[in-house]
Amino acid sequence: MVEAPATVQRLASGWPAWLRRVDPAIAAAFGCILALLLVGSLYSSSFLSPEYLLQQLKVASFLGVIATGAMLVILLGQIDLSVPWVVAVGGMMSTAATGWGPVGQALAIPFGIACGVTLGLVNGAGVAYLRLPSMVVTLAVNAIAQGLMVVHTGGFSPQDASSPAMRFLATGHGLLGIPNALIVWAALGAGTVFLLTRTTFGRIVYAIGNRERAAYLSGARTRLVVLATFSLAGGLSAFGGVLLAGYASKAAQAMGDPYLLPAIASVVLGGTSILGGRGSYIGTVAGVILITLLQSILSVMQIEEWCRHVIYGVVIIGMLLVYGRGRRTGE
Numbered sequence: 001m002v003e004a005p006a007t008v009q010r011l012a013s014g015w016p017a018w019l020r021r022v023d024p025a026i027a028a029a030f031g032c033i034l035a036l037l038l039v040g041s042l043y044s045s046s047f048l049s050p051e052y053l054l055q056q057l058k059v060a061s062f063l064g065v066i067a068t069g070a071m072l073v074i075l076l077g078q079i080d081l082s083v084p085w086v087v088a089v090g091g092m093m094s095t096a097a098t099g100w101g102p103v104g105q106a107l108a109i110p111f112g113i114a115c116g117v118t119l120g121l122v123n124g125a126g127v128a129y130l131r132l133p134s135m136v137v138t139l140a141v142n143a144i145a146q147g148l149m150v151v152h153t154g155g156f157s158p159q160d161a162s163s164p165a166m167r168f169l170a171t172g173h174g175l176l177g178i179p180n181a182l183i184v185w186a187a188l189g190a191g192t193v194f195l196l197t198r199t200t201f202g203r204i205v206y207a208i209g210n211r212e213r214a215a216y217l218s219g220a221r222t223r224l225v226v227l228a229t230f231s232l233a234g235g236l237s238a239f240g241g242v243l244l245a246g247y248a249s250k251a252a253q254a255m256g257d258p259y260l261l262p263a264i265a266s267v268v269l270g271g272t273s274i275l276g277g278r279g280s281y282i283g284t285v286a287g288v289i290l291i292t293l294l295q296s297i298l299s300v301m302q303i304e305e306w307c308r309h310v311i312y313g314v315v316i317i318g319m320l321l322v323y324g325r326g327r328r329t330g331e
Contacts, residue, residue, distance in 0.1 A: 024271075026271050026280070029269055029271070036293040040300070043300050054177075054179065054182075056293060059292055060288050061182045061184065061185040062240055063292060064189070065184070065185055066236065067284055067288050070233065071192075071279065072233050074273075074279070075206060075278075076205060076208050079134050080138045081139045082123060082139070082234075083237050085142045085149065086145060087238065087255060088145070088149060089238060090113065090115060092149055092241075092251040093238075094163070095245050096152070097111045109163070109166060112242045113238050114235075115238055116237055118234070120230045121227065121230070121231050123230040123233075124227035124228070124229065126141075129223060153253065160250065161250050162246045166243070167247075170246030181243060181247070189281055192281050193281045196281065204222065209275075240259070262312060265312045268316055295308065
C-alpha cells in the first residue's frame with residue numbers, strides 16, 4: 001500500500017471519516033476531469049452538452065474495455081505489452097469469421113475473443129510457469145500476433161466487414177438512448193468489481209501483487225491465478241478489438257497501436273499501483289474518462305500525435321515515481 005506523507009495524514013485527521021477513506025489519486029483524477037471539462041468549454045460551447053458528453057463516454061467505452069484487462073495484469077505487479085496486436089487479432093479474426101456465412105457471423109464475436117484468450121494463455125504460461133519477465137513474454141507474443149496477422153492478410157488491409165451484431169454492440173443505442181458500447185463497458189465493469197472484491201480469485205490477485213511468495217506459501221494457487229488473469233486480459237483486449245471493428249465496420253492492421261499507452265496511463269492515473277497489489281476499478285473508470293477527455297481536448301487544440309504520447313509517458317513515469325517510492329518505504 002502507498003503511504004501518504006505525514007503532513008497529508010495530519011491534515012486529513014480532522015476530515016470526516018467518509019472523506020478520509022477516499023483515495024487521493026481517485027479524487028485527483030475526478031478533479032482533473034472537472035478541470036478538463038471547464039477548459040474544454042472555453043474552446044467549444046458544445047463541450048458540456050449532453051450529446052457531446054455521451055459521445056465521449058461512448059468513445060471511452062472502447063478504451064475502458066481494454067484498460068480493464070490491463071488493470072487486472074497490473075494488479076499482479078506485471079505488465080502486458082501485447083495489447084496492440086491482441087486488439088488487432090480480436091478485430092481481424094472476428095471480421096474474418098463473418099466471411100464464413102451465417103454460422104460465421106453468429107460465431108464472429110466469441111471467435112475473436114477466443115483468439116485473444118489463446119494469446120493471453122501464452123502470456124500467462126510464460127510468466128506463471130516458465131517464470132519469464134512479463135515485459136519480455138508479452139512483447140514476444142505481440143510480435144508473433146503481428147506476424148500471424150500479416151500472413152493472414154498477405155500484408156494488405158483486411159477486406160472482411162464486421163457482422164451486424166458487432167455493429168449493434170459498438171454503434172447501437174439501448175434504453176434512454178444510452179450507447180450499447182457504454183452498457184457493455186458498465187456490465188464488464190460490474191463483473192470486474194465483483195470478481196476483485198467478492199471472490200477468492202480477486203483476493204489472490206491482490207495478494208500476488210503485494211507479495212507473490214507470501215501468497216504461494218499461504219496455499220494460494222498463484223500460478224493458476226496468473227495464467228487465468230493474463231487469459232482474461234487477452235480476452236478483454238480482443239473484445240475491445242471486436243468493438244472497434246464494429247464501430248469502424250471493418251478491422252485494420254494497426255488498429256490496436258493507439259491503445260497501449262492510454263490503457264496503462266488510465267490504470268495508473270486511477271490510483272492502481274504499477275507495482276501491483278493496490279487499486280480499485282472506480283479509479284480505472286476515472287482514468288479512462290480523463291484520458292478520453294484529454295485526447296478530445298488535445299485534438300481540438302490540434303496537438304500532434306507524438307506530443308500526446310509524450311504526455312502519456314510522462315504520466316506513467318510520474319505515477320511510477322509516486323507509487324514506487326511509497327511502496328518501498330511502506331515495506
